[in-house]
Amino acid sequence: MKTYKIISLAVLTIMVTIGTNAQNLPSGQSIAKKTHERNEGISMKRKLTMELKDKRGKIRIRETISLRKYYGKEKRLAIFYETPRSVQGTAFLTFDYPEPSVDDDQWLYMPALRKTRRISAANRGDYFLGTDLTYEDIKLETRISLDDYNYKTLGKETIEGQACFIVEGTPVSEEIAKELGYGKVKFWVDAKIWMLRKAESWDVAKNHLKTIQIKDVKEVQGIWTYHKIVVKNHKTGHETIFLNSDIDYKTNISDDTFTKESLINGL
Amino acid sequence: MFKTYPLVIIFLFLCLKSISQEDKQKFKDAFKASLVTVTDFSYEFKGDKMQKSEIILKPKFTYRINNISKLVFIGQVYSELNDNLEPGKSKDHTVSKWSRRLFIGDRTNLELRELYYQTKIGGNFRIMLGKQQIVWGETDGLKLLDVVNPQNFREFILDGFEDSRIPLWSLKSEFDLDDIAVQLVWIPDNTYHIIPNFDAPYFTSSLFPKPPEGVSTIFGQVDRPTRFLKDSDAGIKLSTFRSGWDISINYFYYYEDLPAFYNRLDLGSPSGPSLIIEPEYERQHLIGGTFNKVLGSSTLRGEIAYVFDQNFITTDPNIYNGIVTSHVYKSAFGIDYIKGEHIISAQLFSNIISDRISVYNRDRFETNTSLKLSRDMMNDNLTADILWIQNYNHGDGYVRPQLSYWINSSVQLLLESTIFYGNTNQLFGQFQDRNRVSIGMKWGI
Structure with missing residues (x-):
């Protein structure tokens, strides 16, 4: 009898503890909001290197210069390819509008044609220029979407020594799931600096699709900045490593950098 | 031709001399060099022979003078091992002496592809001065507004426009007026299309x-305009982006890159009757515009051009010099549909002669279409595409399937075939004996 009492008390204590912890966890939506409130500076210039590795270990490396500037809540991003020589001059420009109902505007300059092509941003689940991140992933960087998922906070876990909230997201509709190419996602968000540290995603058929790890996070000019993203596609065996270097938030980026003419003329 | 190269070498030497005094590290940061090597071999089915065996070296040097200025040099060493596409030493009669290639034997030539200085003045005024390519328009495959630079037709339109377009000594300036981007171009370089000789495959x-039977053809020497200012071409492009629409309006005053082929029958010649063709370059005005707009997963794009007084060879025997002129309306409307790794791109080209004139080998209303299907695979390692261009008036056209594969970051393999079909007297059909399969490699360092 005494034993039963002790067990019952222990179970009750555990249940109360779990309940209390669940109540203490912030909602997924509030975590998503926090990731968008993080200071990213007004402008940023960086060297972005993409290492594309296929399942047989073949590596292709692309070095780019990436420039980003906020105009209020509108974000403009230009990426200029520096190497390899055969794709040098390729440039990508996007106008990222804050209103979810407004599609972004995107242009791609192809030096072989010497022409700038307008690209539809409606296919945000398409993969970005041969990498394992989608256009939507690139747009969000280390934030998580405010509108595309219903969130549930699952708990806390430590990633690379940092406490992170684990948030599970299910697309708000089948249509959104198809658009994004994800049937379920799981995010590990740094509880202190509100940066995504890790993400797992599943495709629409619920097969494990990708693991994204954000590494080497440190302050640059007072702004928390990631220096490495590793993306592993479990379906294809392909992997992309994004390396950021020479990051500068204080550089003065001229407005005419974010024009079609600038894509053609290069940096 | 011979004057240009020493001048370029002296210019580059002076640049190097002036920067050699700078700090070594600073120079290293500012100077970038690269090289692209291209090999391309084509086997012609009908002739059972190599149609093309090219080796091309393209060195590129960029020197960043400061934050707003840079100097760009792109050279080219071109070797065609079997001397087939441009047999013999080309005289480049249609090219200004400043832009001519330097031939070393029949098979190899050196070309200064681009050499320009780019800078920004006062924050809003950008200039590019030197030998360069200026590209207008939205279409692929066939050109409407992309007439600023002439073209080398040694491979008809099969060569990539990047390689076949002839860069010109010119000034391009750009500035913004509110949300309108203004581009002004001035081209004193009197270089025009390079058309293959009678004995060339294309x-x-x-x-x-x-x-007619028993009548010989005598081609007169083309009379190329040479006056520096008076024979310059000039143009303006205004472009803007509003409510999701990319719009441009273009105007160009130029010499048409293809001469008017004035012709007459000479029956009194002691050597017998002959058709004398005397080519002459003529001035033209072009006004046009482009647009594009994204609608869901598709991009609509269009290009319109109206050419004033274009010259045509006439079939009317009453016209003494064999040439008639008319205004011409040209348009192209296209749609690009992208879904995942698949791209479908279709274009409709219309060409309408406004006057009721009798023109040799074409209708007043001509329609061409193009369809391109493309698929990227293996994270863009492998791309398969097929291009089909068809003329609806005469039923001729060509189909071009292509595969490209990246071996590593720097090396790309290309495999393609070109199949022409249709009446042998028509633009595409005339090359049906030129059907070929090609294999190539591009290597960049």
């Missing part, structure tokens, strides 16, 4: 009427 015979 000689465009459909342009000229065949003389």
